Amino acid sequence: MKEPPDDKETGLPGLRSWGRVYWVVLGIMAAWIVLLTALTRLYS
Amino acid sequence: MNWIDYLILVGSLLGIAAYAIWSTRGRHDLRSYLKGSGETKWLTIGLSVMATQASAITFLSTPGQGYESGLGFVQNYFGAPVALIIIAAVFLPIYRRLKVYTAYEYLGHRFDPKTRLLGAGLFLVQRGLGAGITIYAPAIVLSTVMGWRLDVTIVCSGLLVVLYTVLGGCDAVSLTQKYQIGVIFAGMLAAFIVLLARLPAGLTFTDSLALAGGFHRVNAVDFSLNPDRRYTIWTGMLGGLFLALSYFGTDQSQVQRYLCGASLRESRLGLMFNAVFKIPMQFFILLLGVLIFVFYQFERPPVYFNRSAWDYQAAHGSGGRLRALEADFNEAHAAERTDLRSWLEARHAGNAAAESAARGAAAAAHERVEAARAETGKVLRAANPRTTANDDDYVFITFILDHLPHGLIGLLVTAFFAAALSSKAGELNALGSTTTVDIYRHIVKREASDAHYVAASKWFTALWGLVAIAFALFANLAENLIQAVNILGSIFYGVVLGLFLVAFFLRRIGGTAVFWRALAAQALVFALYSALPISYLWYNVIGCAACMAFSIILQAVIGPGGKGPAAAAAA
Known part of the structure; x- marks a missing residue:
């Protein structure tokens, strides 16, 4: 199976490198944990 | 349907x-x-x-x-x-x-x-x-x-x-x-x-x-460090x-x-x-x-969500006890519902003292509700041990x-x-x-x-x-179904992951070392699972860490022999 030459391109607007994609995903994960912690503190 | x-x-x-x-x-x-x-x-x-x-x-x-x-x-x-x-x-x-x-x-x-x-x-x-x-x-x-x-x-x-x-x-x-x-x-x-x-x-x-x-x-989110949780x-x-x-x-x-x-x-x-x-x-x-x-809390649920188990036992032998528990349950639930309505009114009125009192009364009534439900489960399982231990699996389908x-x-x-x-x-x-x-x-x-x-x-x-x-x-199955799947996975996954992490990251370790140590790590996980009351998720860590640590130690003892033929290709 021949790898297409664009494998290094993410194809995502504003996120040209895979490193940036991973950081954004980590940021979303952290945001969820903060949100759920706040929910816990607020309603427990 | x-x-x-x-x-x-x-x-x-x-x-x-x-x-x-x-x-x-x-x-x-x-x-x-x-x-x-x-x-x-x-x-x-x-x-x-x-x-x-x-x-x-x-x-x-x-x-x-x-x-x-x-x-x-x-x-x-x-x-x-x-x-x-x-x-x-x-x-x-x-x-x-x-x-x-x-x-x-x-x-x-x-x-x-x-x-x-x-x-x-x-x-x-x-x-x-x-x-x-x-x-x-x-x-x-x-x-x-x-x-x-x-x-x-x-x-x-x-x-x-x-x-x-x-x-x-x-x-x-x-x-x-x-x-x-x-x-x-x-x-x-x-x-x-x-x-x-x-x-x-x-x-x-x-x-x-x-x-x-x-x-x-x-x-x-629970930040507790208690390993039993x-x-x-x-x-x-x-x-x-x-x-x-x-x-x-x-x-x-x-x-x-x-x-x-x-x-x-x-x-x-x-x-x-x-x-x-x-x-x-x-x-x-x-x-x-x-x-x-x-x-x-506002709409009365069945005392036991697995209705077929309840209906069968109610008609065969344990009916009197089950109906008495259902009556207790209904009475406690009605009291809880009344208390919760009072709580809601107090909350909307901004009356903190009344809100706190109503919440306390509702919590006490809820304990009675849960006690009746738990006792019903015990009666059903005593009558038929094959009754699924976890009634929660029937909650959603009952609602639907x-x-x-x-x-x-x-x-x-x-x-x-x-x-x-x-x-x-x-x-x-x-x-x-x-x-x-x-x-x-x-x-x-x-x-x-x-x-x-x-x-x-x-x-x-x-x-x-x-x-x-x-x-x-x-x-x-005795456990909640999703937990049963995760527990089964956790017992094996740690060691399998250990094999792959050694393969990816510890390039000096050869096949013989990792093979025998993976078997030893799996035996360790089996032994610990039967002996320790810790969260099953930890077995993923333990199995993986044991497999990697044992492999490193054995490789140091037996030397570089047993290295796979295509280690370089994987690097």
């Missing part, structure tokens, strides 16, 4: 299966049968990965967990995004560069044939048993819902998935999963909307959260990371899903799709359970049947079945592939035509389907 529900159920399931078989007809070479046409885009991969993991158990049992224990289970998935990033960055490029059919083929490249067989064997044992549980869950739903015989339900649903998986191979699995997950999301969203609409007038969403919080159902942020971040790393990175049922991507980019984006949506999806399903809990309109009932039951079939198909596809590639082609018949291996793969897939059906027929 009426004819509309049956029409939706049968039409959707058979229609999706028939379309997949028709679309994938005429694919006779091994590569397209096991890895697909090579044109799969990221969204299909992402949905396929999601559908393989999210079985009927996820949608049936998780709302029950939310109902009983609140949001805490969501922490189990905190490690998943990090794991998926590691897989996308490290595992996936190596798998694609080596053009492997299975993850265990890579172990053969990196170490030696016996280590490849060990990895494949652990997968076949663990996933073969897990496949039985996957098929058991929806069978419980339907047998309870429609009064069907459990064994007939297991056999019918099992044979349908075996049919299209055997005939269509990898592409049929991905294609059906895409449509099945659409049905699932539609069903869950419909249930959520109906639930919100049916909450009592005057009870806002924030009131619901405040009420649930008063009964400890909104404890989503099953779900904390630490078990989720560390144990969950190892569980997800092992499941998504080394379990062939998942690896096969993203190896069929048109390119590395498509496969990576498919994994990132899951990294972004895994936590919110689980949160949403648990929140559904929490809101069902709130709903049932009692409170959703016809049409939506059919959609939800279809969603459960779609979820069961989609994850089952992924598992069978992987079991058949691993048996063909890592056992049959590797040991039994090395030189044969593609057509021969495709035929062998079909036979092995069918055989594993029959094994899963047989296991489901004889299953007697």
Whole structure:
């Protein structure tokens, strides 16, 4: 199976490198944990 | 269920299966049968990965967990995004560069044939048993819902998935999963909307959260360091990371899903799709359970959600005791409902003292409600030990049947079945592939035509389907279903992950060292599981760490011998 030459391109607007994609995903994960912690503190 | 529900159920399931078989007809070479046409885009991969993991158990049992224990289970998935990033960055490029059919083929490249067989064997044992549980869950739903015989339900649903998986191979699995997950999301969203609409007038969403919080159902994040607690942020971040790393990175049922991507980019984006949506999806399903809990504080639920078990025992022997408990339950629930209405009025009036008093009274009444329910469970299990220990698995389906309109009932039951079939198909596809590639082609018949291996793969897939059906027929599950699957996975996954992490990151370690130490680590996990009362998620960490540490020590003793012939290729 021949790898297409664009494998290094993410194809995502504003996120040209895979490193940036991973950081954004980590940021979303952290945001969820903060949100759920706040929910816990607020309603427990 | 009426004819509309049956029409939706049968039409959707058979229609999706028939379309997949028709679309994938005429694919006779091994590569397209096991890895697909090579044109799969990221969204299909992402949905396929999601559908393989999210079985009927996820949608049936998780709302029950939310109902009983609140949001805490969501922490189990905190490690998943990090794991998926590691897989996308490290595992996936190596798998694609080596053009492997299975993850265990890579172990053969990196170490030696016996280590490849060990990895494949652990997968076949663990996933073969897990496949039985996957098929058991929806069978419980339907047998309870429609009064069907459990064994007939297991056999019918099992044979349908075996049919299209055997005939269509990898592409049929991905294609059906895409449509099945659409049905699932539609069903869950419909249930959520109906639930919100049916909450009592005057009870806002924030009131619901405040009420649930008063009964400890909104404890989503627990920072406790107590190792006895099953779900904390630490078990989720560390144990969950190892569980997800092992499941998504080394379990062939998942690896096969993203190896069929048109390119590395498509496969990576498919994994990132899951990294972004895994936590919110689980949160949403648990929140559904929490809101069902709130709903049932104002609408009287059955004393025991498994109505067929209650009805049977009420008519055969334990009727007097059960009816007395039901009367206690109804009385306590009526008192709790009155107290909660007082609490709601006080809350809206801003009367903090009255709010606190009403909440205290409601909590006391709720304890009586729970005591009656627990005692009912004890009576039922004493009368018939085969009664499922965890009544929570019946919470969501009871809500659906009692409170959703016809049409939506059919959609939800279809969603459960779609979820069961989609994850089952992924598992069978992987079991058949691993048996063909890592056992049959590797040991039994090395030189044969593609057509021969495709035929062998079909036979092995069918055989594993029959094994899963047989296991489901004889299953007697004592735990909550989703926990049973995760516990089973955690016992094996740690060691399998250890094998792969040694392969990827400890390049000086050879096959002999890792093979024997993996066996020792697995024995250690078995011993600890039977002796220690710690959260099962820790066994992912323990198994992996033991496998890696033992391998390093043994390698230091035996020297550099036993290194795999293609270690350099894997580096």
